[in-house]
Amino acid sequence: MSALATIKKRFSPYSYEKVSISFDKIESAFEAARWAPSGYNSQPWRFIFASRDSANFEKLLSFAVAANREWMQDCGAIVVILATTINGHTGKKDASAEYCTGLAVGQMLVEISALDLQAHQIGGFDHEGLSKHLELSDGVLPMAMMAIGSTTEQAKEGRERKPLSTLVSR
Numbered sequence: 001m002s003a004l005a006t007i008k009k010r011f012s013p014y015s016y017e018k019v020s021i022s023f024d025k026i027e028s029a030f031e032a033a034r035w036a037p038s039g040y041n042s043q044p045w046r047f048i049f050a051s052r053d054s055a056n057f058e059k060l061l062s063f064a065v066a067a068n069r070e071w072m073q074d075c076g077a078i079v080v081i082l083a084t085t086i087n088g089h090t091g092k093k094d095a096s097a098e099y100c101t102g103l104a105v106g107q108m109l110v111e112i113s114a115l116d117l118q119a120h121q122i123g124g125f126d127h128e129g130l131s132k133h134l135e136l137s138d139g140v141l142p143m144a145m146m147a148i149g150s151t152t153e154q155a156k157e158g159r160e161r162k163p164l165s166t167l168v169s170r
């Protein structure tokens, strides 16, 4: 029961079919994120979801840098990924919050691929502007935005990956 084929099917497309994706359609992807491991089970990941037919879609899109907005505007839904980096109990910095948020998003991506959808994340957005718009509390950081949708695009031939021998010492 390997998940590798589902993982390898994933890529970051630059074109989408302009079909709205409802929350219900990808709820299982958020559920996959929910089951991620985290330091002290702090579960620091938070998400803001906007389908393309919702009022929030255009507003969230406006924070993407122009080059990203160009292809992202056709996606079915946008998800903003947040990390809560201050531990609610101790008031101290949760040193693994960003790492664990990435773990949760990794799981989410596998489920999105299993649903025959694709997702493309961006770091190219106005972090400060988005934080202000969302009125984020101190320590809540916008990590990435994600465009989700159906696409007819195929993964590019020869997508580069470093060989395992570079990544793993044994």
Ligand SMILES: Cc1cc2nc3c(=O)[nH]c(=O)nc-3n(C[C@H](O)[C@H](O)[C@H](O)COP(=O)(O)O)c2cc1C
Binding pocket: 010, 011, 012, 013, 068, 120, 121, 122, 123, 124, 125, 144, 159
């Ligand atoms: C945190 C993060 C930030 C990214 N930022 C951007 C971005 O601003 N614009 C963009 O076109 N792609 C962005 N990407 C997509 C990567 O370029 C892409 O994942 C990488 O080239 C590997 O390609 P693949 O996802 O198709 O396998 C980002 C990916 C991640 C995980």
